[in-house]
Amino acid sequence: MPYFVGAAFVIVLIVTFAGLILWQEAKQSFHNTEMLAQNFAVQTEYADYWSASTRLVIVFSALMVLVTTAGARRMYLQTTESIQQQFNKYSVRILTASPVAMLMLDRNNVVIQANPAAKRLFGYPGEMLIGLSVQKLHLSYLDEQQVKPLPQVNSSVELVSESQYVRLDGSRFSALQSIAALPDMTGHVNHYIETVVDITDLKLAQERLKTLAETDKLTGLLNRHSGDNILFETAQRVRDLKSSDVTFAVIMGDIDHFKRVNDTFGHPEGDRVLVRIAAVLKEAIRVGDYCIRWGGEEFLIVLPGCPVAVASSLAQGMCLMIAEMDHQQVGTITMSFGVAEWREAENVETLIERVDHALYAAKHLGRNRVEISG
Numbered sequence: 001m002p003y004f005v006g007a008a009f010v011i012v013l014i015v016t017f018a019g020l021i022l023w024q025e026a027k028q029s030f031h032n033t034e035m036l037a038q039n040f041a042v043q044t045e046y047a048d049y050w051s052a053s054t055r056l057v058i059v060f061s062a063l064m065v066l067v068t069t070a071g072a073r074r075m076y077l078q079t080t081e082s083i084q085q086q087f088n089k090y091s092v093r094i095l096t097a098s099p100v101a102m103l104m105l106d107r108n109n110v111v112i113q114a115n116p117a118a119k120r121l122f123g124y125p126g127e128m129l130i131g132l133s134v135q136k137l138h139l140s141y142l143d144e145q146q147v148k149p150l151p152q153v154n155s156s157v158e159l160v161s162e163s164q165y166v167r168l169d170g171s172r173f174s175a176l177q178s179i180a181a182l183p184d185m186t187g188h189v190n191h192y193i194e195t196v197v198d199i200t201d202l203k204l205a206q207e208r209l210k211t212l213a214e215t216d217k218l219t220g221l222l223n224r225h226s227g228d229n230i231l232f233e234t235a236q237r238v239r240d241l242k243s244s245d246v247t248f249a250v251i252m253g254d255i256d257h258f259k260r261v262n263d264t265f266g267h268p269e270g271d272r273v274l275v276r277i278a279a280v281l282k283e284a285i286r287v288g289d290y291c292i293r294w295g296g297e298e299f300l301i302v303l304p305g306c307p308v309a310v311a312s313s314l315a316q317g318m319c320l321m322i323a324e325m326d327h328q329q330v331g332t333i334t335m336s337f338g339v340a341e342w343r344e345a346e347n348v349e350t351l352i353e354r355v356d357h358a359l360y361a362a363k364h365l366g367r368n369r370v371e372i373s374g
Contacts, residue, residue, distance in 0.1 A: 095115040096116065100195050101117045101198075102114075102117065102118055102195050102196075103134060104191055104194075105193070105194060106192075107192075108133075109135060111132050112130065112131075123168040123171075124168050137165050139164035139166050159177075159178065160176070163177040174200050174203045175197055175198050175200075176197040179192055213225070216293040218271055219275055221281075221292055221293045226292065230302050231250075231352075234248050234304050235342060244344070246305065247306070247307060247342055248304045250302055250303065251303070251314065251337055251339050252294065252298065252337065252338045252358070253336065254297055254299075254335065254336055254359055255273070261333070273333060277325075281301065281318060284314065284318050284321060285301055289301060289304070290302040307341060308341035311339050315339050315370040318337065319334075319336075322334060322335045323368060337359065338355045338359030338360070338370075341373075
């Protein structure tokens with residue numbers, strides 16, 4: 001475009017300069033005629049001639065400017081259209097060659113182009129994606145109450161978010177979604193490009209890592225790190241409610257004489273005992289309670305919304321179930337338990353100290369029993 005505008009400007013300058021030259025020549029001719037004329041009639045005739053010549057030059061110059069400007073504009077539009085066609089052609093090539101699923105959308109979020117990677121990802125053969133509202137590819141479309149129009153973005157914004165999609169066969173997957181505007185040569189936005197990167201495997205790997213970080217490998221219970229977080233979160237929720245009717249309790253249990261089991265029967269057998277007892281404890285708790293391997297042969301159970309009397313009853317039941325288990329080679333195993341209820345304005349560290357003291361009181365009083373923190 002700058003080339004054609006510059007050319008038009010040069011042509012206008014040339015025409016204007018030629019007009020000035022003709023005007024100067026006409027003016028000089030009038031001057032000479034005036035000197036030679038002998039009567040008023042002759043002067044008037046030449047004066048009219050000079051005036052007509054000047055008007056002719058001006059009209060001619062204006063006409064040339066209009067013609068030149070119109071031609072330059074026509075050439076600009078033709079060039080712009082050609083560039084836009086090239087742009088569209090290369091856009092299609094990029095879509096086709098990209099290994100990432102890409103959809104070209106119109107302003108109504110209707111798919112107008114889909115590359116091979118998108119067809120493979122969504123499971124739509126041929127041109128089945130074309131003409132489809134992109135919302136139908138989103139999992140939220142399955143629930144009409146959650147259907148929302150996709151956000152429109154301008155040419156300077158790229159929207160990136162995580163989304164859930166559904167394939168033609170109904171299977172679902174998680175993906176990283178990116179939507180960017182595609183402005184034309186004039187800056188108007190009529191199309192958008194949506195890229196979809198399947199992150200299902202990444203999400204599964206994250207879940208596995210999260211499980212490994214929060215779970216005790218031997219017993220499958222929550223580990224000490226998770227237990228700390230659960231204790232603090234439960235205490236914070238109770239504080240936020242600011243009600244004396246809402247509380248929580250904890251139970252701490254320790255296997256009696258567990259060192260003898262390891263020393264007599266070996267650590268592999270001791271591990272099997274831990275696994276069996278962990279399974280019994282997990283089975284005994286309520287829905288919403290947390291069973292944690294606190295460390296070694298110690299277990300902690302967090303019971304949200306549970307008063308101390310209910311917690312003590314649960315601990316008594318656990319104590320009986322453990323004592324009735326037959327560990328074959330090892331024989332009878334017992335556990336001692338301490339129970340404590342959270343007190344208003346108490347911190348988690350103090351609560352753990354109290355339940356620990358209750359546990360060791362049970363040990364001191366003969367083991368295989370439950371003691372409540374006073």
